[in-house]
Amino acid sequence: MLARTQNITFEGAxxxxDCALDLPMSAPRGWALVLHPHPLHGGARDNKIVTTIARACVQHGLAALRPNFRGVGASAGEFDAAxxxxxxxxxxxxxxxxAYPELSQGKWVLAGFSFGTSVAAQLYSVLAEQSQKVPDALLLFGSAVERFRFxxxxxxxxxxxxxxEADEVVPLSESMEFARAHGLPMVVVPDASHFFHGKLIALKQLLQLRLAAV
Structure with a gap:
């Protein structure tokens, strides 16, 4: 259950x-950065997959930060293909x-949906390459990493x-190729579309199991 949601702003290039920060009822033990789908196709921080991920993180004691990418909401700029x-x-x-040293020193989860997975994966790569603190968990839903990889x-x-299984935007085979290339196991939700219509409960349950290990 959310205690409150704050609207906050950071400065990008x-x-x-424009960001929303969801806070749990008790003192957070860390935070999650949750990245939304394609800005040119209606993607925004209030997307139902993004908010489902954020709520699950909050239930596990993490503050959840949901930024709007360039050109979405009050965020400046134009779409730049990740x-x-x-x-x-x-x-x-x-x-x-x-701004939030007490949160940044705790557990950190990085999550993305669709286009957001490409930003998340490449952000993780940049941090690892620069020997900066990397997330305690990287969560990718409806992976489209290769479509926007630079x-x-x-x-x-x-x-x-x-x-x-029935993703009509990013075919299962495409995500499987990404998993194979990186030696990753993958959870496939039977009959689920790209936006997991009718499968959000199952998606949240899977996510809660993963978050329990963070």
Whole structure:
């Protein structure tokens, strides 16, 4: 259950990044950065998959930060095919650590849905390459990493990869190729579409099991 949601703003390379921060009832033990789907196809921080992920994180004692990418809501700039968006998230991480040191020192989860998975995976790769603090868990739903990849991607062996069997946007075979290339196991939700219509409860249950290990 949410205690409250705060609207906060950080500064990206193209200008303000409009964010919502969901806070749990008790003192948070860490935080989650949850990234939304394609901005040019209606993707925004209030997407139902994004909010489902955020609520599950909050239930596990994590504050959940949901930024709007460039050109969405009050966020400045224009869609940049994950390049500018990844840069923006790097800047956001630094500012978040300064604004919320007590959260940034705790557990950290990085999650993405669809287009958001590409930003998340490449952000993880940048942090690892620069020997910065990487997330305690990387969660990718409806993975579209390769569609917007602009750099080498390295993800941890325990990456949580979930895909719908009947995904009509990113075919299961495409996500399977990504999993195979990185030696990752993948959870396939039977009959689920890209937006997991009618499968959100199952999706949340899977996520809660993973979060219990964080």
């Amino acid at each position: 193209a200008g303000p990044i 390049v500018g968006e990844t840069s923006d998230m790097e800047l956001l991480l630094r500012q978040f650590g300064q 750099r080498t991607v390295e993800v941890p062996a325990d990456t949580f990869l979930v895909h719908g």
